[in-house]
Amino acid sequence: MSKEITSRSQDYSQWYNDLVIKGGLADYSAVRGCMVIKPYGFALWENMRDVLDKMFKETGHQNAYFPLFVPKSLFEAEEKNAEGFAKECAVVTHYRLKTDPSNKGKLIVDPEAKLEEELIVRPTSEAIIWNTYKDWIQSYRDLPILVNQWANVVRWEMRTRLFLRTAEFLWQEGHTAHATAEEAIVETEKMLDVYATFAEEYMALPVVKGVKTPNERFAGAEDTYCIEALMQDGKALQAGTSHFLGQNFAKAFEVKFLSRENKQEYVWATSWGVSTRLIGALVMAHSDDDGLVLPPKIAPLQVVIVPIYKGAEQKAKIDAKVGEIISQLKAMGISVKYDDNDNTRPGWKFAEYEMKGVPVRIALGARDLENNVAEVARRDTKEKQSLSLDNLAENIQKLLNDIQQNLYQKANTYREEHTTIVDSWEEFEKMLDEKGGFVSAHWDGTPETEDAIKEKTKATIRCIPLNNTHEEGKCILTGKPSKQRVLFARAY
């Protein structure tokens, strides 16, 4: 099995695809734009999902499940939302197939089984959920509703890439209902913080928290908050969004509540989501030309042990010792695999686990046993060291922590080196072309200028950072006055 990977410098985009496919994360499918998430990739998603799910529950949310389909009349009820997603909807029009009368071996859509009303495969669930909340909410006592859903959604994208942009993807979507705007905004910001914490502490991915410009808002939102990350090619990637929806959906679906003051008022809403896209971000942020590099906290497998032996006698001794090591690692909650498959050689295994990004590899040979040591290699820096078998598990635990920290630091240093402050159009264009990364610049605040900059440079405003300081300046394109810098980048 040859598993050569295109290098990043040669073709970054191909390198990414090679990693996803050869690393065993996902593959293309027979359905245009849809992917198969393979067991190794799905185990990664499960780890991410489980951490997020725990964080959601700790912040008071419960899971529920709403229908896959949205009747067209509900879909179009909130106009901006409908307009935003209308162009990429999969539409169910029929509910039956029948045998083709002109070709008995084939099936055709039964024209008599046409739906009275078309069903949209959910691209997002605000419409179907707010139509449901109407029945759940009568008074302020029914609020807040803090619900999350783990689901598949479909957006008919024309240009797709594994994980980053697929017609079907997996995600979670939180949908909350509140009695006041203030409370809804607090929720929107709280969930942005949850996402940022998850990205930084688990994915080792530093993110900028910010607010989108009106141009880049979620369709139907009053405000879209986001976390933005930087990839190794200098392009930005939106890693999660949290929306303050105002009363837009409450008004579209007539969801009112009786307030403490005994008045009928419209309910305030938020929604927030992250998706399997995060796996694409993870791959692009940390991996190298030898394969995936995964953060220990979410890696499907944290440690692999490879025996190096000649003959059954040596093998038996190693097996016994490995048994002890595995017990110790498992007792510390570390996932470990002993690969003693004798169909493949150690060198092949080393390359395979490097490709898969397993954070720590332990090689144990007969001479190591005599010396009471093991060769321990870390995936991130590729450093090897000989560690005593005494206290090995404790030292592996420390090493895993160290790798987690190192990945974050490395990504953070890269981001610092690729965040530039510019004050002229020439500098702006030069930075985007020569260095990439985030470019912090003044903008006159109009959508027209934003569009013009995008047209000229392909760079978009990723966000207005939440920690922005007030600073007077002039728009890099129009020279008009500006009160704060915004963060530009070319993006995925």
Next chain:
Amino acid sequence: MSKEITSRSQDYSQWYNDLVIKGGLADYSAVRGCMVIKPYGFALWENMRDVLDKMFKETGHQNAYFPLFVPKSLFEAEEKNAEGFAKECAVVTHYRLKTDPSNKGKLIVDPEAKLEEELIVRPTSEAIIWNTYKDWIQSYRDLPILVNQWANVVRWEMRTRLFLRTAEFLWQEGHTAHATAEEAIVETEKMLDVYATFAEEYMALPVVKGVKTPNERFAGAEDTYCIEALMQDGKALQAGTSHFLGQNFAKAFEVKFLSRENKQEYVWATSWGVSTRLIGALVMAHSDDDGLVLPPKIAPLQVVIVPIYKGAEQKAKIDAKVGEIISQLKAMGISVKYDDNDNTRPGWKFAEYEMKGVPVRIALGARDLENNVAEVARRDTKEKQSLSLDNLAENIQKLLNDIQQNLYQKANTYREEHTTIVDSWEEFEKMLDEKGGFVSAHWDGTPETEDAIKEKTKATIRCIPLNNTHEEGKCILTGKPSKQRVLFARAY
């Protein structure tokens, strides 16, 4: 809030609907035949899913994810499977909506965005998965593949009932690939055992393990194994199926492997699934006229504590004690809620938690505190007892175990009392009409007789039990010779 429930004797079917809706498990939605699974119902499903997922992983399976859509050409590749599901398929024909030129506020399907090939929303995933396995399998070294998927599926049912039969439902579907028929059959039987263990040990639901007749087989299977449970109205419910698919899908999708003997052979397959239908079974098996009765091992909430007090001073003392009790219960892994909401009275709370089937309710008043006791009520038998606050957590743990056992015993006794052996047509009809339950009878082995019996009585052959003994007899309808009894019942 009035939450009166129809009694079982009055209208069993309405009783079931009342429990599902008023117990907060699920509700109807705006989409025909699709349900909303509410937070309490979803928490129940999560508990069931987590136990099953662990059992799957312990038996060597990994999770993966395959596309929601099946292109029509793949869907029809395995003819029997296609024929079985063609009549209940949701079909995506278009990928875009556009503004209605004659009514600007409305959207219509864009006729220019018609798919070249229609996409079927998966009713089951054998087709899309076996088309994928073709790329995963070259040699015997790639086998077995032991993969499971948690997903939503759609079957366009005309008559739907919450959980029991919905157009969209959640399920897991295992899809395994093997080098030999023997190995695939072992897998099929192993997963049936996993389902039976889950049903009996967690759901407290006794099941009969058996094999379906050819009439009742999964479309495309060589053999369908099933577990069958009995509901309180004497009707049977198929609670899980495990299929030996032979080489049918391998042949349809040309999935071959190089054997150890260096020959190209078709791969052997199994698939197996359980769905949110299990929640329907759970509700109907144990609940009573006051609401849900849930087995402690999968109940979303195992214990609720209700304070009974007058004034802040009493409340403060109770709060302090409850804090201790909660710590002790949580330390034992028992889920507990303290409901000190002062908007509702204790009596209302008692009724509410009875409705929701919380296994144990603890009421704690000022006098109880003085006497160092609490009033503990079990949901299943409604017995109340005064328990010492010393060792309360240990005693609650024992009580939960006892409730779990009692629910199983009660269901098992019901089933024993409603399993009848009959040898004549008169008896057969009489038993079905007067008593219901499983009727064990001889059958001549032909699909024609099976159909005729169904036509006359609405009873179907639920299964040929795996533990059947060889016994000569005469078919209850035709009098023709039979070699074993089969289990008949009217069923959901």
